[in-house]
Amino acid sequence: MFQYDKYLRLEMFPHIWCAGCGCGIVMKSLIRAIDRLAIKNDDICMVSGIGCSSRLTGYVDVNTLHTTHGRPVAFATGVKMAKPSLHVIVITGDGDALAIGGNHFIHAARRNMDLTVLLFNNGIYGMTGGQLAPTTPTGKVASTARQGSIDPPFDACKLAVAAGATYVARGTSYHTQQLDRLIEGAIKHKGFALVEILENCNTYYGRPNKIGLLDLLQWEKNNTLNVKAAERMTPEQLEGKILTGLLHQSDRPEYVASYESLMARVQARAGAAD
């Protein structure tokens, strides 16, 4: 049996997440990935924004920075630049990263800043009571879209690839073994790494849309397809499926490394001038 205790602040439990929420499943997956990589708690900094998933930083026994709504990537940029030895992991939600924090998200990807971003996508604003998110599927009901949303949803992974991210993956809270590997790969990757995690909010997404918890989990299973399996399938078979797995990986200079080489150049020039 895997022991989670050494990574948790046990005095913080019970947690605030609803019964059936996907956040706890993802947190355990993250902990298993860290354990596999054998990174010391002291060498990890987790930075989160505001929302249900962002409460995760309160529960894990590492250096934790619970910031303002949408801003964790900006705070994390400061942490990473000032102390590159830290593994900086951003915990964010779909509203946090793609609505109010969209600008920080794309620019950190553009810089290829060495951050691991775990984007918990439950398709709704859970903490504030089920309002429309930039990821809510068109037609679904939210407390600010009672007649069904007319907004098209964002594809976080395509956005990240277009912005310049060098590791882009999608997992679900149903496929936990796959998720462990994707998170592990993201932490190991040197550069901007995104793992979008499809999870469920049965309280504020399931209930208003009359979808039960089991059906929400079944949806994660039935509507996703591993990118490797998809390679062998026809467009008809792929219709309506969401791809999971490692969707994109590329090699580009990482920002902190670029800054450090600039600094070395500047200082060498000054040294020569002296």
Added chain:
Amino acid sequence: MSVQTKTPVIKLLQGNEACAEAALVAGCRFFAGYPISPSSEIAEHLSVRMPQAGGRFIQMEDEIAAMGAIIGAAVTGAKVMTATSGPGYSLKQENIGYAAMAEIPCVIINVMRGGPSTGLPTMPAQADVMQARWGTHGDHPAVALTPASVRETYDETIRAFNIAERYRVPVTVLIDEIIAHMRERVVIPDLEEIALWERPRPHVPPDQYRAYEETPSGVPPMADFGSGYRYHVTGLYHDQRGLPNDTPEVVDALQRRLMRKIETAIPEIAKYEEVNLAIKEARIGIVAYGASARSAKAAIRMARHQGIGVGMLRPITLWPFPEAEVAALAHRMRHLIVVEMNLGQIALVVERIAKGACPVHRVNRVTGEPIPPEQILEQIEKLAKS
């Protein structure tokens, strides 16, 4: 290249340059910014100097991000700064509040221009003084410094770091565009003579560390992220361990401690200049700060030639406001005049403190031009005749 200077050096410096150089002397090794007039020279200068000094410079995607990035860097132990102007200062308020709540030392330079909104880029104003006090939501401590010369910008930038670090509080330096873009002769002080204050750090082992514990000074020791002291930093109300807690007792204790730690530090933070207040015949007192105080000084000289006794109290630390000193002045003078490039933001404060002990008059200008000494002299002459 080192930022150290061994002997006092005389330089012709622009206000913004003096600010940037002073930040390096104070130990600032992380700057994040976003271009905005009239503060951009600070970022431009530090983009060159920061890597030379072994520090980190980054131009962020927006003002909010710049404020967030410096807070992130500060929790790892770095001394940090950002620079902006009115519209950017508005955007930063969210994370300034975070820094106040989570007690993160940081320095914000606001080179004031005319507002509201985009207003008057690259023209002077002093219209952000109330924003520097109450710009972010909720009751919170605020420290703001208002230099009136390029040399003073140098000194006050260093002092801003000292106060931010010692009291774990965001400190704003309110420079007006006049001082920021003016070039003046600056005698660079001998580094040996500059006192640098550091943030309190823990003396207990990590397992005994409580990140937000009650201390006699009200300032808890702050451990660097990554130094073996793992703790939680949040903008939520939190207990002494730093963990989220919204019970009434915890909320009340934290809210009051945040205010108290600055109130009790006023003797160390306060700084003001008295001009001609020692002379007995002074019956008119001026309260002015920043570039407006320079005009007021000229007006005082002109009035003295006419035999009118005028003195001035110039707050250099604007927040916390020198309440006791202004109260004493109100009781001693027949009239007070508040001179400022806004429509009376500090005059309201002076009126509250004077409590009717003497009338409080206003000399204001909001045209994007400095207040000429003649405008102040006119008010002095009118009061002298009455």
